[in-house]
Amino acid sequence: MTSSIGDQKAVSCPLMAKPHRQRLVNKDGRSLMQGSAPGYRETWFGALRDMWGTWLALRWRWVVLAFCGSFLLHWLLFAVLWYLLARVNGDLDVPNHDSPPPGHVLCVKHVTGFSAAFSFALETQLTIGYGTMYPNADCPTAIALLALQMLLGLMLEAFITGAFVAKFSRPQKRCGGILFSPQAVVCEVRGRRCLMFRVCNLLPRPLVDVYVSAVLYEERGDHELHQTAMEFSVDNLGSRPCPLFLSPLTFFHPLTPSSPLNNTPTNQSHFELVVFLTASQESTGSGYHKRTSYLPDEIQYGSCFTRVTSLHGKGRNKTESMRYFDTQPCSLTLPNTHTTDTLEKEHVVVQINGEGSDRVE
Structure with missing residues (x-):
C-alpha cells in the first residue's frame, strides 16, 4: 500500500517528483518542457504555416x-x-x-x-x-x-x-561566453539574509544595460504550476539595469517576509528558480539573452562566494573562470524570517488566573 501511494504521488507531481526530477530549464538555458502534442497532421500544418520559425528552430x-x-x-x-x-x-x-x-x-x-x-x-x-x-x-x-x-x-x-x-545571429548563440554560477548561495549581506548567484562574462567585449529577472515556479498541492516574479539587483542599483558588464557580477535577492521563497511552506521542495539575463553590445546594439535555473538542492545555505580577484591574464576560458564561482562557508546569525513567523504562529499562550506565564507549543 505504501508503494502504491508513493507511485500515485509521483504521478500527481510530475514536475519535480523524485527520484526522476524533471527540470523546466536546463542549466545551459534549454527548455525541457514540451507542450501538448497535437495530431500528426496538425504538427505538419503548423510547421508549414510558420516555416521561418520552424527553420530557425532546426538543429x-x-x-x-x-x-x-x-x-x-x-x-x-x-x-x-x-x-x-x-x-x-x-x-x-x-x-x-x-x-x-x-x-x-x-x-x-x-x-x-x-x-x-x-x-x-x-x-x-x-x-x-x-x-x-x-x-x-x-x-x-x-x-x-x-x-x-x-x-x-x-x-x-x-x-x-x-x-x-x-x-x-541568434541572441542565444552569442551568449556562449556568459556563465552562471552552478550553485546559488544564501548568506548575509549588510544585515539581511539574501539569496545570491554570480554571472561571469568571457566575451572579448563589454556588455551594457545588463538586466536580470527571475521567476519562481512552484508545484503546490493543487498540482498546478504557479509562477511568482522575484527581483534581483546588483549592489544598490535596485531595479535599474547594470550599466556595464566587465567583471563578474553578483546578483542578490533579500529574503524578506514578503519574499516568494518565505511564502513557500517549509516542507515544500517542489520549486525551480529560473533566471533570465538580457544585455546588449555597446558597439552594435545586438541583444544577448541567457537563462538558467536553480533547484532546491542547488542552493547552498550558509555559504558565500569568494572575493573576486584578478586572474592575471587568465580566466578567458571556461575552466579558469569557474574559479569565480568558488564558495566558502559563512555563518548565518540573523534569524530566518519564515521560521520565526512559523514558530510564533505555532505557539499559544494559555492564561491561568489572569497570568500569561505559561506557553504551550
Whole structure:
C-alpha cells in the first residue's frame, strides 16, 4: 500500500517528483518542457504555416541537410522540365545539333538526354556560363522556362541566405561566453539574509544595460504550476539595469517576509528558480539573452562566494573562470524570517488566573 501511494504521488507531481526530477530549464538555458502534442497532421500544418520559425528552430545538421536537399530538388525539377521540353520539341531525335534539319528550331543546343538536361539546369542556376549548351532565342518556351527557373532560384537563395544569417545571429548563440554560477548561495549581506548567484562574462567585449529577472515556479498541492516574479539587483542599483558588464557580477535577492521563497511552506521542495539575463553590445546594439535555473538542492545555505580577484591574464576560458564561482562557508546569525513567523504562529499562550506565564507549543 505504501508503494502504491508513493507511485500515485509521483504521478500527481510530475514536475519535480523524485527520484526522476524533471527540470523546466536546463542549466545551459534549454527548455525541457514540451507542450501538448497535437495530431500528426496538425504538427505538419503548423510547421508549414510558420516555416521561418520552424527553420530557425532546426538543429544545424538538419539545416545543412535541408540546404543541400533543396538545391538538389530544385535542379532535379528543372532538369525534368528541360528534358520534357526537349522531348516535346523533338530535339532528342535530332542526331546532330550543330546542323539541325531545315525548319526545326532547337530550344536548347546539345540537350540530348537527361544527364545533359540536369547539367544545363545546374549551369543556369549557378550562372557559371553556358558552353556548348545554351537556350535558343527563337524558342519562346525555352525563354519562359529559363525566366521561371531564375526567379524561383533567386527566391530559394534569398530564403536560405537569410535563414543562415538569422541562425548565426541568434541572441542565444552569442551568449556562449556568459556563465552562471552552478550553485546559488544564501548568506548575509549588510544585515539581511539574501539569496545570491554570480554571472561571469568571457566575451572579448563589454556588455551594457545588463538586466536580470527571475521567476519562481512552484508545484503546490493543487498540482498546478504557479509562477511568482522575484527581483534581483546588483549592489544598490535596485531595479535599474547594470550599466556595464566587465567583471563578474553578483546578483542578490533579500529574503524578506514578503519574499516568494518565505511564502513557500517549509516542507515544500517542489520549486525551480529560473533566471533570465538580457544585455546588449555597446558597439552594435545586438541583444544577448541567457537563462538558467536553480533547484532546491542547488542552493547552498550558509555559504558565500569568494572575493573576486584578478586572474592575471587568465580566466578567458571556461575552466579558469569557474574559479569565480568558488564558495566558502559563512555563518548565518540573523534569524530566518519564515521560521520565526512559523514558530510564533505555532505557539499559544494559555492564561491561568489572569497570568500569561505559561506557553504551550
